[in-house]
Amino acid sequence: MNNRYTTAATRFITILVLALLISTHGIADNSGGIYTLSIAHINDTHGHLEPSNVPLKYNSHPFVARAGGFPWLAAAIADVRETCPNLLLLHAGDVFTGTVFFSKYHGLADLDFFNAMRFDAMAPGNHEFDKGPSVLAEFIKKASFPIVSANIEPSNDSPLFGLIKPYTVIETGGRKIGIVGVTTADTPLISKPGDSVRFNDIEKSAQAAISALTAQGINIIVLLSHVGYEKDLALASTISGVDVIVGGHSHTLLGDDKLRQTGLRPVGPYPTEVRGRDNSTVLVVTAWEFGKVLGLIDIDFNPNGNIAAYRTNSAIILSDDLKNVPDFREALSDGQIATNPRFQIVKEDQAAMQKLDSYAAPIKNYTREPIAYAEQTLKRANNTGTGPIITDSMLQKTAGLNTSISIMNSGGVRIDLIKGNVTISDAYSLMPFNNNIYVLQLKGSQIKDAIESTIEFQIKRMKRPPFLYISGLRFTLNMSKEKGQRLSSMEVKARDTQAYGPINLDASYKIALSEYVAKGGDGFMVSHGNETISPMKAASFTLDTGFIDSDVFIEYIKSMKTLKNPTQQRIRVIQ
Numbered sequence: 001m002n003n004r005y006t007t008a009a010t011r012f013i014t015i016l017v018l019a020l021l022i023s024t025h026g027i028a029d030n031s032g033g034i035y036t037l038s039i040a041h042i043n044d045t046h047g048h049l050e051p052s053n054v055p056l057k058y059n060s061h062p063f064v065a066r067a068g069g070f071p072w073l074a075a076a077i078a079d080v081r082e083t084c085p086n087l088l089l090l091h092a093g094d095v096f097t098g099t100v101f102f103s104k105y106h107g108l109a110d111l112d113f114f115n116a117m118r119f120d121a122m123a124p125g126n127h128e129f130d131k132g133p134s135v136l137a138e139f140i141k142k143a144s145f146p147i148v149s150a151n152i153e154p155s156n157d158s159p160l161f162g163l164i165k166p167y168t169v170i171e172t173g174g175r176k177i178g179i180v181g182v183t184t185a186d187t188p189l190i191s192k193p194g195d196s197v198r199f200n201d202i203e204k205s206a207q208a209a210i211s212a213l214t215a216q217g218i219n220i221i222v223l224l225s226h227v228g229y230e231k232d233l234a235l236a237s238t239i240s241g242v243d244v245i246v247g248g249h250s251h252t253l254l255g256d257d258k259l260r261q262t263g264l265r266p267v268g269p270y271p272t273e274v275r276g277r278d279n280s281t282v283l284v285v286t287a288w289e290f291g292k293v294l295g296l297i298d299i300d301f302n303p304n305g306n307i308a309a310y311r312t313n314s315a316i317i318l319s320d321d322l323k324n325v326p327d328f329r330e331a332l333s334d335g336q337i338a339t340n341p342r343f344q345i346v347k348e349d350q351a352a353m354q355k356l357d358s359y360a361a362p363i364k365n366y367t368r369e370p371i372a373y374a375e376q377t378l379k380r381a382n383n384t385g386t387g388p389i390i391t392d393s394m395l396q397k398t399a400g401l402n403t404s405i406s407i408m409n410s411g412g413v414r415i416d417l418i419k420g421n422v423t424i425s426d427a428y429s430l431m432p433f434n435n436n437i438y439v440l441q442l443k444g445s446q447i448k449d450a451i452e453s454t455i456e457f458q459i460k461r462m463k464r465p466p467f468l469y470i471s472g473l474r475f476t477l478n479m480s481k482e483k484g485q486r487l488s489s490m491e492v493k494a495r496d497t498q499a500y501g502p503i504n505l506d507a508s509y510k511i512a513l514s515e516y517v518a519k520g521g522d523g524f525m526v527s528h529g530n531e532t533i534s535p536m537k538a539a540s541f542t543l544d545t546g547f548i549d550s551d552v553f554i555e556y557i558k559s560m561k562t563l564k565n566p567t568q569q570r571i572r573v574i575q
Contacts, residue, residue, distance in 0.1 A: 457523020
């Protein structure tokens, strides 16, 4: 076991240690004067100040753990500092959007924790622009650490002008470390940076900043990236001079195959080694989402800035109340777990816990605040209730991506709304799953096929009359027909004229769906030869917008102010 987690008895209940890869990798090098740099990192925290539920399994028995949470991260980071003299603490973007904490505090509650944890740098994610440049500017001004992105170029009249630097330089242990930031170029399509902020080419911008650092004699360079794991791998192979890419945006879990024994599914190894353009080794790391993982890697550099070896110690941070879960208690008593460690049980930092309580207390009153008024009871059914309003909100939010249709499954809308004030709490009860909205490009025939499939699923599996919610589309549903033949008269609304016209089964359309539906939830599947596949697999284009469906709905009904049942018959049902 790694000593850094076993020495802080006052902070940790030392039960298990997780290392996604507990190993040392040597890279051929004969130079002396080894310098060790430790990098701790998180990404895509999205307002999750409190722990998040994580489904796990032990001996094939599923149970739910509580992972992350800022008081627990604070304790873990404090412990790491005790044994890592040359430590960089980094955030790879997307602090904003995702919980009621963001709705209330616009990222400033998160920032209070980050300042106390002494972060060294952060790259802005696309969601940092969800409330426009002014809110991000306020966040940056109050940060005690630099916000870096080489490809973001605010104009002179932008609130962000002069606040975002292409890179920063941190000196620790007698060595200067360059940290370059980059942010996804899709940001103008999936957030609200406005016309005053330009997003330049990522590769060119990153290389220019790295070259500027190299010209200063800095030979240890970290790229703090919010572009996604796959694009990070591509960047690692096409740019020169970078040693480590600390990434975010794709919410990717990395680890070895042993992690699968817990029911989790790592996408690749932590770190993922890539051969750089200059034939050097580049290490790509990322830390899943919501602060559930504290990424941690120790890297040995020779005097020339080349990687000589590394040791990985990334940990899934679990709340110590997990010891009360019976299946986990059984896991603790199994001697094999001690020799195959996977989890770190952490006792919260008390000061951070008091801080969290202070931010959580006003949330109760905040969630009771009215955000709209329902002029009549909104009961769930085809064409009525909040479902059609939800799909309208999804379609409006993704308009910049040229979507024509949006669809929400009936199970994604959990309650009816009675006449009267609608609160934030009502909205989260209505849509409690916090699904990301995906934009897929599908043929008209695939859209028809998927709707036919979900109707059959509801009839056969859910044993109830089928219904779903749509926007930008209308059709006739004939219940007397056989499977696959129930839909007719499918029409799509033109974005320019708002007039309906027959769907072209051979043409492609961009469609907005929740992540659950995009992955085939509620039987929303597409025929593919002799099998069926999810719309996400069938799509010729896929984009995770990062928009949370419940937040999009809240934003939409705030603008509407009053709600009532839609009068348009989007789905005509024939019994």
